[in-house]
Amino acid sequence: MTKKALAIDVGGTKIYSAVIDENGVIISDIEKNPTPKTFAEIKSLFETIINKHEKDVDVIAFSTCGAVNNENNHILGSTGNIAKGYPDMPFKELSQKPVFVENDANCAAWAEYKIGASKGSKVSVMLTLGTGVGGGIIIDNQLLKGQNGAAGEMHFKMYSDKRRKCTCGSWDCFEIYASGKGLKITAEEVSHNPDITTYDVIEGVQNNDRQMIEIFDKWQNDITNGIIGLSNIFDPDCVVLSGSMAQFVDTQKIQDNANKEIITTPVEVKKAVAGNYSGMIGAALLTFEKGAI
C-alpha cells in the first residue's frame, strides 16, 4: 500500500495542509487557515489538523518558514513575521506518528527536483522570489544544509558600499534587490515616487511605459547578477525561479545574459512548475525519502 503524509505548510500569513501520497499527489482537500498570532494558537491549530488526519497517514511533514536543523525536528532562530515563540514549537510532540520538518524553500526545491522543473538535475539552485528571497540547493540528491541546517540563505552582497539596508540587518544582500520588496525599492529609487508599488511596475511594463520597463530591467538584471555568482560557485545544470514574483521574469533573457558571464559551464534557467503547494509536496516527498524522526 502506498504511504501517505499529512503535509503542513507554515508561512507568515497562511497555513496550508493536505494529505499527499508517495508520488507527490495531493489526495485530500487542501485546508487553508490564516496563521494565528500567538504560539499557543498556532500549536492548537497544528493539533486540530493533526487530530483530524493522523490515523490516515504514516507521517507528518512540515514545510515551514525559518531554517530547520539537520535533525529535521527543530527551527533554528528567527523566522520573520510569525509569532515570536514559534521557533520553539515542539514538533515531535504534536503527533504519535513520526514528524519531519524542513524549511519551506528547501521543500519547494525538493518538489521541483523530484517532480518539477529540475527533475533529475545533478546540481540545482532554486530561488524563491517572493516578498523576500528563499534558496534551496540540491547537490547529488542531497539538500545543501550546512553545519547546522541553515544553508541556502540568499544574503550575499550585490554592492559593498552600504546602499540598501536588508531585512536581515546587514546591507545590500541579494534578497533586498531580487525580491518583490527589492523591486519596490528599485522603483522608488528610479521614479522618486515613494508610493509606487510592484503592481504599478508590472502593469507599466505591460503598457510599455518606458520608466517602468527601466525599473523592471534593473530588477531582472539584479536577479541575473546573483545567478551568475551562484553558477560560478555551484556549476549547476539548472536554476529554478519560483515564488509569486517569478511569473513576471523572462527566464530566457536571464539565462542568455547569465551565460555570457558564467565561467564554469552554461546553466538553464527555468520557472518552477510544481505549483503553489510545492512546499507541502516537497515536505511529503522528503519525508518519504529521508525517513521521519
Place this chain on the structure above:
Amino acid sequence: MTKKALAIDVGGTKIYSAVIDENGVIISDIEKNPTPKTFAEIKSLFETIINKHEKDVDVIAFSTCGAVNNENNHILGSTGNIAKGYPDMPFKELSQKPVFVENDANCAAWAEYKIGASKGSKVSVMLTLGTGVGGGIIIDNQLLKGQNGAAGEMHFKMYSDKRRKCTCGSWDCFEIYASGKGLKITAEEVSHNPDITTYDVIEGVQNNDRQMIEIFDKWQNDITNGIIGLSNIFDPDCVVLSGSMAQFVDTQKIQDNANKEIITTPVEVKKAVAGNYSGMIGAALLTFEKGAI
C-alpha cells in the same frame, strides 16, 4: 605496505613533484621546475618526472591549474597563464599506473580538510588568496564539483555597477577585489599612484602608514564581505584562507566582522597550515581516497 603516489603540482610558473605516502607525508626530495612555455615541453617534463618515479609508486596524482572534470582525467577549458594547448593534455596516457587529476585549489582544500586547518570539518570553504583567488568547498566529505567539475569559482559580484574589469572578462568579481591583484588595484585607486605594489602596502602597514592601513583595511573588508555571502550560502563551520596573500590577513578580525553579519551560524576563519605543498599532498590523499582512473 603503505601506498605511494607521485604527486605533480602544475602551476603557471612552477611545476613541483614529489612522492607522497598515504598519511600525506612527502617521502622523496621535492623537485621544482619552471613551467615550460609549450604543450610539448610540458608533456615531455611530465614524462621525465613520471619515468623516474613510476616504478616506485601506485598512482600518479596531478594537482593542476584549471577546472578538472568529474571523471578526474581532463581539464575543462582555459587555465590562464599556461601554454594554450595544456587543457588537452592526455593525462591518462602519461603512465601505465593509474592517473588522477584535480584542480589545485580543490587539492589544497582537501589537504587542509584531511590533515590541516579544517580537519574533520562538516562543511568548509577554502579561499586561496594569490595573484587570483581559488576556491575549494568540501561538504560532508565530498568536494563540491558541480555538473561538470568546474564549481568553486570565486567569481560572484562585489558591485553591480561595473567598476573593475575582472580577469575572467566579467566585472567586479570577488577575485578582482580579494586577490593580490585586487589589493594592488585598491592601492592604485586610493593612492592615485599607478606604480604602487602590494609590497608597498604590506610594508606601509608594518610601518604604521595611515594610507597604507586604509588600503589594507579596504582589501580585508572585501575579503570579509565575500566570506559573509559564502557563509550564508553554505553555513560552513570553517573558512580557511591559503595562498601567498593569506599570511598578511588578520583572521580574528575577519572572523569577528563576518560573524556580525552572517545570519546562518557563526563561522571560524583560519589560516591554512598544510604548507606550500598542500596541492601535492591533497592530490595524493584524494587519489588514495577516491581511487584513481
